[in-house]
Amino acid sequence: MAEKLLEVKDLRTSFFTHLGEVKAIRGVSFDVEKGEAIGIVGESGSGKSVTSLSIMKLLLYPGKIVGGEVWFKGENLANKSNKEMMNVRGNEIAMIFQDPMTSLNPVYTIGNQISEAIIKHQKLSKKDAHEKALEMLRLVNIPDPEKRINNFPHxxxxxxxxxxxxxxxxxxxxxxxxxxxxxxxxxxxxxxxILKLMKDLNKKLDTSTMLITHDLGVVADVCSRVVVMYGGLIMEKGSSRDIYYSPMHPYTMGLLKSIPKIASDEKQRLIPITGTPPDLLNPPTGCPFYARCDFAMKVCNQEQPPYFKSENGKHEAMCWLLHPDAPKNEVYDSLKGGVRIGK
Ligand SMILES: Nc1ncnc2c1ncn2[C@@H]1O[C@H](COP(=O)(O)OP(=O)(O)OP(=O)(O)O)[C@@H](O)[C@H]1O
Ligand SMILES: [Mg+2]
Known part of the structure; x- marks a missing residue:
């Protein structure tokens, strides 16, 4: 069995605002294997960033981890102090964000900023760090790196x-x-x-990658497995292949309808999922997708569904339609692409 690098177990994170407790993450469990690229997908507000900030312990006030465990290389990061986490951040887990302009310092050259990161975490001389910075620029395919290393971010x-x-x-x-x-x-x-670069580097360096995006189309090519989030919960997880070709959750089916197919010539009609995400100050008792789901049943509004697993156990979703006694729904079954639920 592949070695697990990160194991998130029943993670719960809340924001204690003046309006009350915003339950942003409500029990999230997944793992990342060594060398694997995994995608975390979901619409805006589904809890993707809060999940990663919780793992890194970079949550800002009033955010707080209220439950669960984050196992990384044999240690539970959820119990680590901020000082201990400084060693993990950058060194063992690194993070990149959406807007590089806000993360790069405009007054230092690119070379200086890479060298600084290297010197901070590794005991290298200035000269060796400069050499390593050059090597890194080459690795990420910056043209003319000897010259570019002296450029400023702008x-x-x-x-x-x-x-x-x-x-x-x-x-x-x-x-x-x-x-x-x-x-x-x-x-x-x-x-x-950039996505191709990330995929190549993941293969070349064997660094595990967690790619967060609201676009299910983006992760297809880069990630071997996908976690689909909604309303602070995982709706579905499985191999990229399973998620694309045999989705089990109506929310995933909705996300799939909203991706443009680049390879296709036909005129496309992208169908956004209608409705708005749930209020996490008062999260619904049942399935968070209930109000927007085309296939919703009475039970969906009353009780949160458990996870139902596919026969091989590698693909699972939180949806009452997967219950063996659920009434048959032909449209849902056709979208599901013949997945069978194991015992
Ligand atoms: N500082 C905060 N105070 C209160 N609620 C917050 C705070 N930060 C995040 N949240 C809530 O946590 C939930 C999850 O937010 P998160 O940023 O993880 O979403 P996301 O999936 O990353 O969305 P996006 O695609 O827009 O980046 C949201 O409902 C958001 O309102
Ligand atoms: Mg985000």
Whole structure:
């Protein structure tokens, strides 16, 4: 069995606001294997960023982990102090964000910023750190790196800045790279290039990758497994193949309808999921997707569904339609693509 690098168990995170407790993450469990790229997908507000910030313990006041465990290399990060986490961050887990301009310092050269990250985490001389910075720029395909290393962030294009951020994140050879919407601010062609780079680096360096995005289309090519989030819960998880070709949750089916098919010539009609996400100050007792679901039944509003697993146990979803006694729904069954639920 593949070795687990990260294991998140029943994670719960809330924000204690003046209006009350916003239950942003309500019991999330998943794992990341060594060397694997996993995608976390869901609409805005589903809890993707809060999940990653909880793992890194970078939640800002009034956010707080209220339950669960985050096992990373044999230690529960949820119990670690901020000081202990400083060692984990950057060194063992690195993170890149959507907008590299806010993470890069405008007054230092790109080279300085990569070297600084290297010196901070590894005991290297300035000269060796400079060499390593050059090597990193080459690794992320920055053209003419000897010259570009002396550029300031504003002299880089958006795509190059994101490459520089990836270089900084990977310069300390982390075990896990968390990328939160790393390509959202870029145009489509550059987006594809950055994703290809991330995929190549994941293969080459064997760094586990957690790619967070609201676009299910983006993770298809990069990630071997996908976690689909909604309303602070995991609706479905499985291999990318299973999620794309045989989704089990109506929410995933809805997300799939809203992705453009790049390879297709036919005129496309993208269908957004109608309705709005649940209020996490007063989360619903039943399925959070109930109000927006085309197939909702009475029970869905009353009781949160358990996870039902596919026969091989590798694909699961939280949906009452998967219960063996659920009434047959032909439309749902056709979208599900013949998945059978195991005992
Ligand atoms: N500081 C905060 N105070 C109160 N609620 C918060 C705070 N930060 C996040 N939340 C709530 O937590 C929930 C999850 O937010 P999160 O940022 O994880 O969503 P997301 O899936 O990353 O969305 P996006 O795609 O927009 O980045 C949201 O309902 C949000 O309103
Ligand atoms: Mg986010």
């Amino acid at each position: 002299e880089f294009s958006g795509g190059m800045r994101q490459r520089a951020m990836i270089a900084i994140a990977l310069s300390c050879e982390p075990d896990l790279l968390i990328a939160d919407e790393p390509t959202t601010a870029l145009d489509v062609t550059i987006q594809a290039q």
